[in-house]
Amino acid sequence: MREDLDEFIGSLSVKILPLFMSVLWLIAARIPLHSEIFANARPLAGLMCVYFWSLYRPDLFGLVSVLILGITADILSLAPFGLYLFIYLIQYLIVVNSAKYAGDKTFETAWLGICITMLPALFAGWLLASVYYAFLLPLKGLFFSYLLSVALYPILGGANAFMLNVLMKDEEL
């Protein structure tokens, strides 16, 4: 009975680990850094996490996780509620439907993949926000956010890969 409970708790913690880590990244990406660049453009940590987990472990990061992460991002932000959920959904759909083209999913392929898949997701979000405000929002900040996200992906991806390889290696698939 006790072993069953331990097993259940262990399995549950592994299942929620990707989502938990993603929420932590989301919060960490909002820490004030006293930098002119970060005051106007932030790396899109949530989007990077959606990309990483839906590419490597779509079984642990499904639509429910995307929904929870999206709503959390919307709660944290002053942007229109639902916008980040929309962007994450687009990213998730792109990654899930194009994962077969990623081949062996090496780090280089994944890095190239995020460069490509983030663009339509961000553009769709920008379009929706522009319609919401009835005003074409500036693209400069979004472009810098994109560049920062691509540049910082190795750090976030590396930390997530560590979780995947070390903490989740004993997990039964």
Place this chain on the structure above:
Amino acid sequence: MAKKRRVLFLHLSHLRRTIQKFAIVLLFFTVFTFMLLNKTNNALLEKTSTTANEIITPITEIMVFPASLMLKGYEYLRSLQKIDMENQALREENHRLIIANSQNKALEIENKLLSSLLNYRIPPQAEFITAKVVAQEGSTFAHALTVYIGKDKRVAKGQIAISDKGVIGRVEEVGSNYAKIALINNINSKISVLIGKSRTRGMLVGQNEEWPRLILLPLDAEIAVGDKVITSGIGGVFPQGMPIGKVSSVKKDAVMVKPSGNFSKIEYVMIVNYHLPDPASEIYGEDK
């Protein structure tokens, strides 16, 4: 053989498959519903968001601590070489301030005497609440700060947020331990302002860019780079004469304003309650 479970007239497995099939569509529908509710300032959505933020903000505050410690250490090392020069300048400034302080005291007494002679009603004093910045948002979608206010109940939506240099924004959302401040370059920010010595009226609007811009300027307005921008007091939210920034560029299609407060360097903000009468309550009464 196990009997298939039924819900009303549908098999449960069939129902599950149907939901899975349309989950994406449902989620997109949810997104548009959220945005529609947000546009109408739905109270339920606001309450849910506030409660969730109350849980998240203390976590953010804990996460900020090591990051701010590292930044402070780095800035301290950088500032060591400047300390001697700063010390000298501060001594001189201190001397100047002592003289100014005594002059101010004399003026204050004179002001009180003259006010009593004129039977002048002194407006209520401003109330200041200092709050620590725990999160910052700067993107194409929003420019905002989240501040930790502890259990302070005096902070309310619509109050002004200032830095040591001037106005930086307005309180947009308040929870039991946090407040979200929409910065003056946020797209929802609109402030009536006076520009330069000519005191030209205009509207300072945020467009989610680095700096806000001026609109609704008179056609014959003479605005030059360097002109000071202050609040006009019209609208009843901001008192008159609070510094906001300086005109940084004047082009045919846009007049940009560089805010006095550096948004990237803000560690603490002051939330100010000027006890100004709420224009809405004046029109609709107290039960607006």
